[in-house]
Amino acid sequence: xxxxxxxxxxxxxxxxxxxxxxxxxxxxxxxxxxxxxxxxxxxxxxxxxxxxxxxxxxxxxxxxxxxxxxxxxxxxxxxxxxxxxxxxxxxxxxxxxxxxxxxxxxxxxxxxxxxxxxxxxxxxxxxxxxxxxxxxxxxxxxxxxxxxxxxxxxxxxxxxxxxxxxxxxxxxxxxxxxxxxxxxxxxxxxxxxxxxxxxxxxxxxxxxxxxxxxxxxxxxxxxxxxxxxxxxxxxxxxxxxxxxxxxxxxxxxxxxxxxxxxxxxxxxxxxxxxxxxxxxxxxxxxxxxxxxxxxxxxxxxxxxxxxxxxxxxxxxxxxxxxxxxxxxxxxxxxxxxxxxxxxxxxxxxxxxxxxxxxxxxxxxxxxxxxxxxxxxxxxxxxxxxxxxxxxxxxxxxxxxxxxxxx
Numbered sequence: 545x546x547x548x549x550x551x552x553x554x555x556x557x558x559x560x561x562x563x564x565x566x567x568x569x570x571x572x573x574x575x576x577x578x579x580x581x582x583x584x585x586x587x588x589x590x591x592x593x594x595x596x597x598x599x600x601x602x603x604x605x606x607x608x609x610x611x612x613x614x615x616x617x618x619x620x621x622x623x624x625x626x627x628x629x630x631x632x633x634x635x636x637x638x639x640x641x642x643x644x645x646x647x648x649x650x651x652x653x654x655x656x657x658x659x660x661x662x663x664x665x666x667x668x669x670x671x672x673x674x675x676x677x678x679x680x681x682x683x684x685x686x687x688x689x690x691x692x693x694x695x696x697x698x699x700x701x702x703x704x705x706x707x708x709x710x711x712x713x714x715x716x717x718x719x720x721x722x723x724x725x726x727x728x729x730x731x732x733x734x735x736x737x738x739x740x741x742x743x744x745x746x747x748x749x750x751x752x753x754x755x756x757x758x759x760x761x762x763x764x765x766x767x768x769x770x771x772x773x774x775x776x777x778x779x780x781x782x783x784x785x786x787x788x789x790x791x792x793x794x795x796x797x798x799x800x801x802x803x804x805x806x807x808x809x810x811x812x813x814x815x816x817x818x819x820x821x822x823x824x825x826x827x828x829x830x831x832x833x834x835x836x837x838x839x840x841x842x843x844x845x846x847x848x849x850x851x852x853x854x855x856x857x858x859x860x861x862x863x864x865x866x867x868x869x870x871x872x873x874x875x876x877x878x879x880x881x882x883x884x885x886x887x888x889x890x891x892x893x894x895x896x897x898x899x900x901x902x903x904x905x906x907x908x909x910x911x912x913x914x915x916x917x918x919x920x921x922x923x924x925x926x927x928x929x930x931x932x933x934x935x936x937x938x939x940x941x942x943x944x945x946x947x948x949x950x
Contacts, residue, residue, distance in 0.1 A: 556811030559831060565624045566835055568632040569611070573839045576604030577806070580843075580850055581799065587854040594854045599644065601851060605666055605844035606643035607636075612836040620832045666844020671871055673841065674805060675878035677812035682774035682879075683767070683886055699760060702769040706756060709749045709776035716780035717742045720787030727789060727861070734862045734869075738787050741872030745779035748772075748876035755883065764887055771886075775879045779872060786868040790861045802849070806842050 560570045583597035611623045623639055625631035650658040717738070721728065728735040752772040759765045852863030 554811075557807065560810070560835055562831065563626060564629070565620065565626045565632070565832065568624045568629060568636075569608075569835060569839060572604075572636060573608070573843060576601075576607075576843050577803070577846055580604065580847055584850045584854060591854070591856075594856065597854060598851055599648065601847050602647045602662065603640055603643040605662060605840055605847050606647045607640055608836050608840035608843055609661070610639060610643060610646075612833060612840055615830060615833040615836050618830075620830075620836075662844055663848055666841050667848040668870070668874070670809070670841040670845035671867075671874050672878060673812075674809045674871070675875045676882070677809055678778065678875070679771070679775070679879045679882045680812075682771050683882065698766065702756065702765065705769050705773055706749070706753050709752075709772055710746065712776045712780045713742060713745050713749065713783070716783040717787070720784055724787060724789050728787060731859065731861055733859070734786075734865055737869045738783065738865075738872075741786070741869055742779075742783055744873055745776065745783075745876050748779075748880055749776060751880060752883070755887070759887070767886070768883065771879065771883050775876055778875055782868045782872040782875070786865040786872060790864050802846070806846060810838055810842055 559566070561567050580601040583593075583601050587594045587597040611620065614620055614623055623635055625635065647658065650661070720738070728738070749772060752768065752775075755768050756765065756772075759768050849867040852858050852866050853860040855863065
């Protein structure tokens with residue numbers, strides 16, 4: 545028995561377990577997540593250990609970046625073996641040491657490059673991937689709402705759903721203000737970003753309402769309403785996470801949700817990138833490159849998200865909320881773009897049916913139909929009377945025409 549969403553999730557993760565090399569890289573990735581979490585908790589207990597925690601944790605994204613580059617060049621065998629885990633372990637020790645040296649060099653000599661790679665590409669890139677695939681999943685459910693006609697009851701329900709989206713967004717903000725107002729007032733940058741992010745989510749709902757007005761007589765009307773509902777629920781979740789009482793200690797619920805989203809997006813990103821290897825296209829990538837690129841983005845995001853609260857130059861409370869605050873800005877923007885593309889695609893699908901009305905179908909005239917009868921008559925005549933003279937088919941043809949005239 546298959547459960548559509550769960551089966552798709554599991555099948556997406558199967559790619560990371562297809563070969564010995566990919567299984568080893570997956571083990572290293574999980575090890576990096578666990579070690580990064582442990583080092584963060586140690587740095588919270590001993591603040592002076594933040595440099596060591598950062599140094600070791602940052603080595604894993606750098607390792608996967610190097611692995612992705614070597615996979616692009618077809619040299620992945622020098623990072624992990626396809627025959628032996630022990631050989632892979634030896635190569636891992638060498639490459640993780642090289643990764644530590646490289647990222648130390650970047651921090652002290654090319655700090656701007658370090659920030660771009662870890663926070664610009666990995667952190668923001670992974671959140672953008674999350675927004676893209678979450679929105680695509682929402683659109684997938686929305687497309688299943690096959691509504692041929694928008695009744696008055698349906699329009700009333702969609703209007704109520706649109707109003708409910710505002711209630712969810714501002715209700716989440718009101719709730720966190722009611723339970724955590726003192727802490728938020730003590731951290732004005734966090735409060736300002738939280739309010740601004742809420743306004744961005746509400747602005748998406750406003751533009752979504754304008755689109756609903758234009759689509760009220762079209763089959764995409766319900767689809768647009770559903771994507772608006774999904775994004776408002778996502779935004780409410782981010783508002784709550786970014787504005788709730790901050791616990792710098794280990795939060796098992798938050799950790800479980802973060803890991804789930806990491807693996808959920810891994811499944812979508814990895815399967816999508818790997819599918820390029822099966823297509824006839826100029827831009828083809830190997831599964832090793834797809835997996836290592838996915839691991840680089842995921843580990844880079846997790847490193848940035850867990851390391852921000854322990855950096856001396858960053859407010860720990862603001863750093864802990866930065867991941868959800870960033871998602872609060874990016875998710876609605878990505879959703880709006882994808883929604884417009886969805887409407888455009890749906891419009892193109894419906895265009896051909898509107899261009900061919902039934903009354904314009906070609907009708908064969910009597911003159912056009914007559915020549916087609918000649919070879920048939922001749923074939924019948926030849927089959928029935930093979931020994932007749934050549935003039936006989938023409939006489940039979942004349943008799944048929946005379947009958948038609950009568």
